[in-house]
Amino acid sequence: MTAERPIALVTGVGRRIGIAAGIVDGLADDGWDIAFSYWDGYESRMPWGPDTASHDELASALRAAGARALAVPADFEQPDAPAALLRTVNDELGPVRALVLCHAESVDSGILDTTVESFDRHFAVNARANWLLIRAFAEQFAAGAAGAALGRIVALTSDHTAHNLPYGASKGALDRIVQASAVELAPLGITANLINPGPIDTGWMTPELAEALRAETALGRLGTPRDTADLVSFLLSPDGGWMTGQLLHSNGGFHLPV
Template sequence: MALVTGVGRRAGIGAGIVARLAADGWDIGYSYWQPYDERMTWGTDDEAPELIQRQLADLGVRAHPVSADFTDVEAPGRVLDQVTEALGPVRALVMAHCESVDSGLLDTTVESFDRHFAVNARATWLLIKEFAARYRDPFGAGRIIALTSDHTVDNLPYGASKGALDRITIAAARELSQLGVTANVINPGPVNTGWMSPELVERLTAQTPLGRLGQPADCANLVAFLCSEQGGWINGQLLWSNGGL
């Protein structure tokens, strides 16, 4: 079973990941947090949890959604407990959740800085910790994958907290070696899931050698490979999947 965090909108990367893993036969636990989307310009996709669950069922797998606020230090453990009770042990942990509110060096508030680190860095650590404590699958079968970003200019708390996420996840490749769990980070580059202006779309498309922006499926394909048996020798890496931006 795979647990994927950050599956709050049908247009999001998380939704693409769960659909791709389900196509490979994984049962899926997934988390979402609609109050975050309510604060953002794209708004809430109220029907997403139910419709995504139905989509996964149509693919022939079991699915269990969990609402989780990762500013709460107890949330990672609760999520693992709930999806394990519903679907069985978690063999792959894929972390696509985030807090991302633009601000720079001079206008970032302490509250915003702390929230970004709580969600993007601290929750990542706690999810990995809780996953490792419960892991019982065969040596070499476990997977940890986190999504990152290098966008820090005018996006200080997001980029800085994602940098911390990188180090935490890559450390797991060595610290969890006794479990045979691989741990990798993916930087998918800019993926337009509804947050880009037309001007930004045009500019970033022009900067990409392949002449298009990334799609959720592009990141999902790499996640699926890393979760497969064939991807088991890739470990402790930060991988770029951005079309050559």
């Protein structure tokens, strides 16, 4: 627990079983101090419901492992939430050196049954909030650091589109925002990449769906949060500093063309 540990901010750590929580665990093992955001209002609208105790439990586990940890609620439907989150983390822990964007609004609907309210909420959370988080993150860095790779941005994306219109469309917008960041923020020494983790079993799959997805995966199993966390760890490491502007599929060969 020293000031020398860099600080990573991971968004969307709503459940202990989720991908974001696996990423947090991996980064703490790598020597990062951790701030993470959550929003129980989203979890309460999902079939699994909120896991309110998990936030304090995860923060305590991180501290026990030697990391400083800060859990912050953040409602990304609100346009002032991203900048407020970065200010809170900066005041409590220090400047953020890695931004890992895992939060998402995700409610299935298609072309004919998506409501305007749902469409706007998806874009507010999955596109606008990520742009504002990236902007607030970049504002911490001074100009003239090109080539130094001082900061890291990693975002989780998806290629799901049909019957998931607002989610898929807003994730497409996220892809473009992050790829633009790789170019525009390079003079600040910031890299920016996307990870498409494919289907990860975090408790939302029926047994039948899990088996069908496993059968479509070349390596013969479903992904785990740790599979994604390992790639995030690489991208945030010194060895990952030459990677930027990439959309990486880390999915065990899911749905490869035959």
